[in-house]
Amino acid sequence: MKDATRIHIPLRNAAVMIGRYVRSRLAEQARAVAFIILYLWGFQILVLGDTPTQALRLTAGLAMVVVGLALFLEGILLGLMPLGERVGVQLPRRRGLMVTMAFGLLLGFSSTLAEPAIAALRVIGDSVTAWDAPLLYMVLQRRPDLLVLAIGIGVALAVAVGMFRFSRGLSIKPFIYTAIPALLALSTYCAMDPRLEALLGLAWDAGAITTGAVTVPLVLALGIGVSRAAGRHHEAGSGFGVIMLASAYPVAGVLLLGMLLAPGVSKPVDEASFFSPGNRPAALALMGSEAALRQHAFRHAGAPSRRSCYPDEGAYLKAVTSLATSTNRRHLLASMPLPEWINQYASREERELLHSPLNNAPVALENDAGDPISTIFRSQCIGALRTIVPLTLLLLGVLVLLRDRPRHHDEVILGIGMSLIGMAVLTSGIQIGLVTLGNQVGRPLPRLFRSIDKVEGQILIEPFHPESVYTRHTAEGRCEQFFFLDTPxxxxxxxxxxxxxxxxxxxxxxxxxxxxxxxxxxLTLAGIGLVFLFAFGLGYGATLAEPALAALGRSVETISAGTIRSRGVIHAVAAGVGTGVVVGVIRILYDIPILWLLVPPYLLLLPLTWISEEDFAAIAWDSGGVTTGPVTVPLVLAMGFGIGSAVDVSDGFGLLAMASAYPVLSVLLYGMVIRSRQRRVFRAISQEAAGE
Amino acid sequence: MSDSPLPQARPATRITCCVHQRLASRAAEALEAFGIPDVLVQSARCVRQQAVPRPWPLPGMATSLNDSPTDIFRITCHRDVAITVMNGLIDAIELSASGRGSIYAQNIDDYGTSLTGLSSTALGSLGSKGKSGLLTDFALITAILSGAGNENAFVRETLELRAGAPIVSLGIGTGIRDRLGLLRITIPPEKEIVHLVVPAHDADGILRLLVETTHMDRPGGGFLYRTPVCFGRIDPMLRIGKPQHAASIEQIIAAVDDLKDGTAWRQRFRAADRQIARHEGMRLQHHYREITFICAEGGADLLVQRAMQAGAGAATVSTVRRLRADARTEIDGAREIGTLIVPTRNADDIASALLTTHVQKPEIDLRLQTLDTQAVFSHQR
Structure with a gap:
């Protein structure tokens, strides 16, 4: 029936249409990522004075990022969002509120299982040692299943509560006023217990990280659908507010999980007492097995601790020499490359045991060529499938149960396909291109504020004649030996x-x-200033490229019929993330307890929310959760590692939590500016009218 | 499919009230107090010029566009109570003051659910004031523009022409796009719908000028039509900023409108008319009808498909909310409103095709309204 009316476009014209479409989408994304790429390169070349290495690989990666972003965003807009909105409208109408809330629970939970960024938490926590933060180690490395469960329950509750709120037309504000003070109180309580304190960063980061590039548009679309079906009178913020809850409830989930586990975990101790024979039962209880304890000792501890893991000197020495074979190495070092271990952890004796004089060890990490592109792409494809397919099946299943069809089913299928390919290309592009670039810039960053000589390489002079060494005198009368060397x-x-x-x-x-x-x-002021500038630009630029934020911006613009422009929202959020990343860097540099940096902004946010209007309150709190997506997280983490490794902090947690607290502030302020402008105009109009 | 006879249409009046969002809750309360059961609300923006100082250090003022958040309320009632309801609304939200919003009424043919009249108590409380304050001689120009950037030019031009403050809402275009198969994704479906109420005598002139200056006579430029407005109260404020005189020119015009009881005295487009008529391809089409359908969300696709099988060309669909004063607990407020411009000779076929669809699928909850257009312009190949 449809085909009778179908217009057939000649192939040539169709090619022109497709070409124009593809070009416009690619150009849009190229503009979105241009800032961050140029910024990183500019910083690397102008400030750090390095030249970009692996240019071919980088360029390929960045091109993949642009293509992936375009595909993914278009796929989300064509496929997942219409699907979510459709379910949101149909489900409450056909099956009522209870079923809708139950569906919300299911969707929230499964989206957590699918969220790839959760894996990033384990990456951040990789440097956590069992003696400094035993509870954190327990949660991250021993019981990640419980961690995912706690986060999942939080997100599930949030989506269900959100659906309830939309169909009843309730304001988001009471939910903020109850959730945030409760979280802050819980965090303060945890900060007083040395075991739980270490968990704070993880909990708040988990909150920020749960709402990723797929979950956000989906939940947003679902909420928009449900609140439209409810037809309550005027809430311009309709559809917004779930993401905020989905960021807040998991924090509580993780903290409560910590409280549950805390009694069974020992208090933090220093490294020597952790590995002392007296502490062995407790250490084994925490680590699970002797092998895990040894691996931990090799990956994180010093040589004496390693020695204490073996019954006698011979066994220890045998273990160290066995590092030369790859199977044993995997046992003891897991994924850590041997050169890195030799450089960072091995003692002089251990190094000698491995017959590894310094000149053979490749010192600089940045020369690491990385995995081949095809390997990365394959693993990211699996990740994309895991993220998108279950959620899509869930939505499609509901539609089948409702005997309903999406508006254009071919478009939805195409959209889902595009978002799948787009996500795989995007995440591998990020791994290959953006993260490499981020590492190249982020890792040498401490040079800005630390007096570290940058090791550029080694030259082996053989044979060397000692008679070519001369002596010179300084003005103070000190003698120095030197020789002349021809430079390249x-x-x-x-x-x-x-x-x-x-x-x-x-x-x-x-x-x-x-x-x-x-x-x-x-440590110089100018250096620190440059680090802050870098951190701000990194947060700002990465956020501009976030696909979930683009989806949020479009929703805001559509729902407000164009009175709130998406560009304005995106830049407000980006400025907030930039500020947040700077604050996070301050925390790492000066080792400020995370609570001190979390409480003030949130306490400030509460009165601001009170005086803000409903719609902007919801949008602002949601944008906090949106920001930490696939582009921002790896880049910010790369920088965090760079700075963190230089100042010896135990973990890089907290950066993401900061990056999601400050956008709320900036969007609330932006909303106030817009609203006050509108109010001023309205007042001006009314005054003119009164004088008529 | 469309051979079933078209049921008898009921004459009715569609009242459209565009108010600043800060007044929207007052308007909703007033309508609830009147006992009007079926109120459709759509978010939109009202665009005006605003004089802002140029960025430092440049001297003088620049003109920029200002978007005010606006809600469009649509209600349908018996013709004999329309003026009472409008006056009630004008009093309730003080529309007589400028800058607060516009209200206008169009006589339509209504099919579908029966019209619920106002309760006698509501009528009593409203009183009958005749059409004091309401002017006649208006026409509604509706422009459907593809979101390719020309909507800003269009809006700017309407303000330059002092034609009125345009109200812009968003919609999705279906029709030709849907007949392209998957290739449709290359054409953005988003449309901006501009509503502009202008004096009837000038409507054609303004329409032609708008077509000319915003290049709508080129392919993909958009689509314009004009429908009659029987009476209304139109917001005269087009420019925000410090008044330079004791009264703004808009206020003076409004005052003269009131004195003359109409807008006929404003006619200004004779010369322009003649000049532009010389252009080829600028012919306005007549004998078209506007068909508006309102249905439960999700039903619009099927309806548009049926309408196109019956001969319609394209449709624009927007999502709206239905306020229900009487049933607070029912979760069913999402509505779609679709507009089709069809040749008058096909209109009955299309209308009956839509009504047949409703009979087959009552859950679509269709309401159909038709109205003769006075002129239609679209790019002709």
Whole structure:
């Protein structure tokens, strides 16, 4: 019946139409990521003075990011969002509120299971040691199933409560006024217990991370559908507010889980007492097995602790030498590459046991070529399938039960396919391109504020003649030894002679080429300022490219009939994330307890929410959860690692929590500016009318 | 399919009230107090010019566009109570003051659910004031623009022409796009629908000028039509900013409108009319009818499909909310409102095809309204 009216477009014209469409979508995404890419490159070249390496791989990755973003966003808009909205409208109408809430529970829970970013929590927690934060270690490494369960219950409750709120037409504000103070109180309580304190960062980050690129548009569309079906009078914020709940309830879930587990876990101790024979039963209880304890000792502890894991010296030495074979290495080091272990953890004796003189160890991590693109793509494809397929099946299943069909089923199928491919391409592009770039810039970042000489490489001079070493005097009368070395650029420079680097037996000298720190020998204000600038730009730029935020912006613009522009919302959120990342960096640099940085903004947010209008309150609180998506999380984490490793903090948690607290603030303020402008106009109009 | 005879239409009046969002709850309460059962609300924006200082250090003022959030209320009632309801609304939200909103009424043919009249108590409380304050001689220009950037030019032009403050709402275009198969995804379905109430005598002139200046005579430019308005009270405020005189020109015009009891004195487009008529392809089409359907969300697709089988070309569908004063607990407020412009000779066939669909699927909950257009413009190949 449909085919009779179908218009057939000649192939050439169709190609033109498709070409124009593809070009416009790609251009849009290229603009979205242009800022962050140019910013990172600019920073790397102009400030750090490095040159981008692996240019081909980077370019391929960045192109994949653009293509992936375009495909994914278009797929979400064509497939998942119409599907979600359809279910949102039909379900309450046909089956009533209880079934809708039950569906919300199911959707919330399964979206948590599907969320790939949860894995990022384990990555952040990888550096957590069992002695510093035993409870955190327990939750992250031993019982991640319980962690996912706690988060899932939180998200499920949030979606169900959100559906209830929409169909009853309730305001979001009472939910904020109850949830946030309760969370802050819970966090304060936890901060007083040394075991639970370590869990705070994880809990708040978990809240931020749960609402990813797929969950957000889906829940948003569902909410818009349900609240439209309810037909309550005027809430411009209709459909918004669930994401906020889905970020808040999991925090409570994780903290409560911690409280449940805390009695069975020992208090934090120092490394030596953790590995002492007296503590062995407690340590084994925490780690689960002897093998896990050994692996932990190899991956995180010093040589004496490793030694204490073995009954006698011989067994220990045998274990260390066995690192040379790959099966044993996987046992003891898991995924950590041997060179990294030798560089960061091995003692001099251990190094010698492995016959690894310094000159053979590749020092710089950034020279790591990484996995081949095809391997990354394959694993990301599986991730995309895991994320999108269950949720889509859930929605389609509901529609089948309701005997309903989406508006254009071919479009929805195409959309789902596009979002699947888009997500796989996007996440692999991020791994290959953006994260590599982020690492190249983020890891050397401490050079900005620390007097670290950058090791550029080693030159082995063989044979080396000691007679070529001269002595010079400084003005203070100190003697220094040096020799002349031809530089690769053609000149000759005087190089300080370090006797420790001279191997008299083999007649060779190992010269380590270093570059001096950027800003003098001490922690400098300019250096810190640059780090903050970098952090802000990174948060800002990464957020501009977030697909879930683009979906949120479009929804805001459509629902407000264009009175709130999506561009404005996106930039407000991006500025908020930038500020949040700066605050997170401050926390890492100065080791400020996370509670001190969480309580003030949230306490400020409560009165601001009180005076804000309903719709902006809902949009603002939602944008907090939206921001931490597939682009922001890896980039921000790369930077966090860079800075964190330089200042020796136990974990990088808290950055994401900050990055989701401040956008709420910025969007609330943006909303106030817009509303006050509208009010001023309305008042001006009314005054003119009164004077008529 | 469309051979079943068209049922007898009831004459009715559709009242459209566009108010600033800050007044929307007052309007909803007033309508609830009148006992009007079926109120449709749509979010929109009202665009006006605003004088803002140029960025420092440039001197002088620049004109920018200001969007005010606006709600469009649509109600349908018996013709004999329309003026009473309108006056009641004008009093309730003080529409007589400028800048607060517009209200206008169009006589339509209504099919579908029976019209519930106002209760006698509501009528008593409203009183009957005649059509004081309401003016005649208006026409509604509706433009359906594809969201490709030309809507801003259009809105700017209406304000430049001092034709009125345009109300812009969003919709989805279906029709030709749906007949392209999957290739349709390359054409954005989002449409901006601009509603503009202008003096009837000038309507054609303004329409032609708008077509000319916003290049709507090019492919993909959009679609314009004009329908009669029997009476209304139109917001005269087009520009926000410090008044430079004791009264703004809009206020003076409104005052003269009141004195002259109409807008006929404003006619200004004779010369322009003649000039533009010379252009080829600028012919306005007549003998078209506007068919508006209101249905439960999700029903619009089927209805548009049936209408197109019966000869309709394209439709624009928007989502609206239905306020129900009488049933607070029922979860069923999502509605779709669709507009079709069809040749008068096909109109009955299409209307009966739609009504047949409703008979086959009562859950669509269709309400159908038709209205003769006075002029239609679209790009002709």
């Amino acid at each position: 650029r053609g000149g000759t420079e005087a190089v300080a002679f370090d006797p420790a680097q001279y191997d008299a037996v083999n007649h060779r000298y190992e010269h380590v080429v270093k570059r001096p720190p950027l800003f003098g020998p001490r």
